[in-house]
Amino acid sequence: MDPEKTAPFELGRGEDACLLLHGFTGSPWDVRPLGEALAARGLYVRAPQLPGHGSTPEALLSVSHRDWAQAAAQALLSLRGYRRIFVAGLSMGALLALRLAADYPEQVQGLALVAPALRFKGPHMWLLKRLRRHGLLERVKPWVYKTGTDVSDPAVLAEAPILPAFPSARLQDLWELQDMAMSVVNRVRSPALVAVAEQDHVVDPACGQVLVRGLTASPQVRFISLSAGFHIIPRDKGGPLLASEVGSFFDRLRPAPAETTPTRPAAGTP
Template sequence: MDPEKTAPFELGRGEDACLLLHGFTGSPWDVRPLGEALAARGLYVRAPQLPGHCSTPEALLGVCHRDWEGAALQALLSLRDYRRVFVAGLSMGALLALKLAVDCPERVHGLALIAPAVRFKGPHMWLLKRIRHHRLLERVKPWVYKTGTDLSDPTVLAQAPILSAFPSARLQDMWTLQDAVMEALPRVRCPALIAVAEQDHVVDSEGGRVLARGLTASPQVRFISIQEGFHIIPRDKGGPLLASEVGGFFDRLRERKTPADDPAPSSRRPAAG
């Protein structure tokens, strides 16, 4: 992968910050347009590289979900001096964002969950998850090869950095994260925005609706369905709408005098858009 394109980045300045987490086999490049839009609204934005990503397929052999969770936690703790900290994540990054909200409720003041990888698309992935304890996939097909990424815009797709393969064993880590997040959903107590792409070929958009229903302790849940573009929403045709929705959502949370001003869970009113 191109080290310049996939490098971590920091943008903007302000009293409030946003931690921006990329997805599995992805890179900060995938989420940079959203980071630029949030920085333009007065947020400091940090987008790290997750362990094992942004270099070679072999680099993913030596990591697991605990490494990704640990890196996300360290990045969150590095933002301790900001008034409010929001976490936005794409795909697997959305799962990590939810974990942070559960494990560090006093530090996460709002979430943007973009194309959350709650359910992979297709019956084959469903079946593989059901029989995952037999590790059949790892024995039969130790590597999964990629020739592209899920973008509808051909110009952007031609520019995209692509990891050519990943160890199928890492799907075990993805499934572990999925299960942990679904179990922990009722303990998320901060406002959340969920954005799905209806034409996503990687994850099932219905998973986002499942999240919205499961965030029963969240004081505010906003769900948006994006009709244009595929899985990598921040880089695709729905990117401007996403940036506007996430930026406006965080702006409204920032307008409250203190984090304690967030509405109580009993006043939760899910909104659809």
């Protein structure tokens, strides 16, 4: 993977901030268009690179979901001092965002959960999960190989940084995060936007409605289903609409600009 493409980034300036979390085997590159759109709306945006990601398949051998959750929490807590803090996550990043909102309700004032990876799609992942239940997963298939990423736009796909493989042991971490997300979703008190791609080939788009129903303590939940594009929504054809929806949702949660009263000239001045 190209380290320049996959590097963490910080964008924008403002009194309000947004933490952007990428997905499993992905990198900050996947969410950068969303970060740029939010920065243009006056938000400070930070997108960290999760441990083990953005470099080589072997880098994922020595990390777990605990490392990813810890890195996300540290990134959130580093944003203290901003007026409002929002968290947006893609795929696995959405699961991490849910946990942050449940664990740090005073810090997270709004959520954007994009293509949440609550349940994977297709017979391949079903088979791997069965192997895991029988203790055979890592012996039968120690590595899972990838030939691409789930993007419909051929121009974007051609330039996408793709991790060619990952240790099958990390699937256990993903399944742990799925269970964790469902166990905390009813504790989330932040307003939330849930976005799915109807043509997602990685996660089941029906997961979006599962989250909507589970966010019982959230005062406001918005659901959008995008007909254009695949799983990596911020980089795909539905990316501009997603950015507009997330930006508008966060804008409504931000304090209105203070109205300024014209200063009256002092007596005796022209």
